[in-house]
Amino acid sequence: MARPEQVLVLEPQHELRFRGPFTDVVTATLKLGNPTDRNVCFKVKTTAPRRYCVRPNSGVIDAGDSVNVSVMLQPFDYDPNEKSKHKFMVQSMLAPYDMTDTEGVWKEAKPEELMDSKLRCAFEMPLENDKTQHDSESHQFSVSSAVKTELGAALPKSATSAALDDGEVRKIMEECKRLQMEVQRLREENKQIREDDGLRKRKVTSVPAPHSSSSMATSSMREEGLSTRLLALCVLFFVIGVIIGKLAL
Secondary structure (H helix, E strand, O other): OOOOOOOOEEEOOOEEEEEOOOOOOEEEEEEEEOOOOOOEEEEEEEOOOOOEEEEOOEEEEOOOOEEEEEEEEOOOOOOOOOOOOOEEEEEEEEOOOOOOOHHHHHHHOOHHHOEEEEEEEEEEOOOHHHHHHHHHHHHHHHHHHHHHHHHHHHOOHHHHOOOOOHHHHHHHHHHHHHHHHHHHHHHHHHHHHHHHHHHHHHOHHHOOHHHHHHHHHHHHHHHHHHHHHHHHHHHHHHHHHHHHHHHHO
């Protein structure tokens, strides 16, 4: 007696495609749809069980419902000259109305009650251009994630919340004004140091050489320290400006 036709609708119907590189787990999705008015039991089997992880590999699909099965191919050394001989089979049967034990139902099922569909597996490597684009997108995503993480750690907690009240906004504005004044003060101080350094250089002929070198080194260190402080304040001021810009939006 011939077996009944498969009642489940498979997507894809005949072939599971796995796209490399195969140095990591590659997942293909198999959708099983149940268009009938009966619950349907299903099982997913493969000819290479050590090469794949299937979740879920069995279960019950309610009437009019569907389920997505993840077929995960384990990493392996890909040989483009070797054709895949791996196959999958989706086995199904109408669930009894009084079903209580799924495993017991399969053991008691008669051969003429079972339906099955077979799918072959296909492996393919991405084109070189696609691979380069994929690597570039992955790198950009990693950089973007790292920047967001660092900004999230550096910003105050109030900046990470979209629901800031008026009091917090006023505090940010006051902090901006204070930073503006601090930056202006540092600029004037830096300018004064440069002027003093110019006067010191003009008088260098009347000062012994060792003393002149020491004075120039001290002046350089002071100027470098102020430049560093000025740069740090500018960065902090920029970050707070970005926060205010987001609030304005």
